[in-house]
Amino acid sequence: MQGRCACGQVTFAVIDARPTATFCHCSQCRRFSGHYWAATRADLTNVTFIAEDTLSWYRSSDHASRGFCSHCGSSLFYQPDGADHLGIAVGCLDQPTGFTPGKHIFTADAGD
Ligand SMILES: [Zn+2]
Numbered sequence: 001m002q003g004r005c006a007c008g009q010v011t012f013a014v015i016d017a018r019p020t021a022t023f024c025h026c027s028q029c030r031r032f033s034g035h036y037w038a039a040t041r042a043d044l045t046n047v048t049f050i051a052e053d054t055l056s057w058y059r060s061s062d063h064a065s066r067g068f069c070s071h072c073g074s075s076l077f078y079q080p081d082g083a084d085h086l087g088i089a090v091g092c093l094d095q096p097t098g099f100t101p102g103k104h105i106f107t108a109d110a111g112d
């Protein structure tokens with residue numbers, strides 16, 4: 001399947017992504033995405049960038065970075081340091097994904 005940011009200057013293909021969406025309610029995800037973060041994940045070796053000129057990385061904590069498009073502002077990726085997988089916002093994937101809802105995490109930090 002393919003995914004892209006709103007403007008298309010970050011476009012990628014992914015295979016074997018986990019077919020569920022995980023919903024993260026932590027404060028970092030809420031601020032980064034504007035709501036809770038809904039993401040799948042895939043092995044880094046299964047993600048191929050077709051366009052990435054405007055892909056930028058924000059250092060969101062001492063153990064992870066978040067990828068976004070510096071042109072249109074779309075929040076796209078979550079990358080824990082040293083991990084062999086990439087978190088991918090399900091909203092940027094082309095429809096239909098066929099994914100199903102997965103677990104909600106960090107719900108104690110959920111916005112009111
Ligand atoms: Zn963009």
Ligand SMILES: [Zn+2]
Nearest residue numbers: 024025026029
């Ligand atoms: Zn989170």
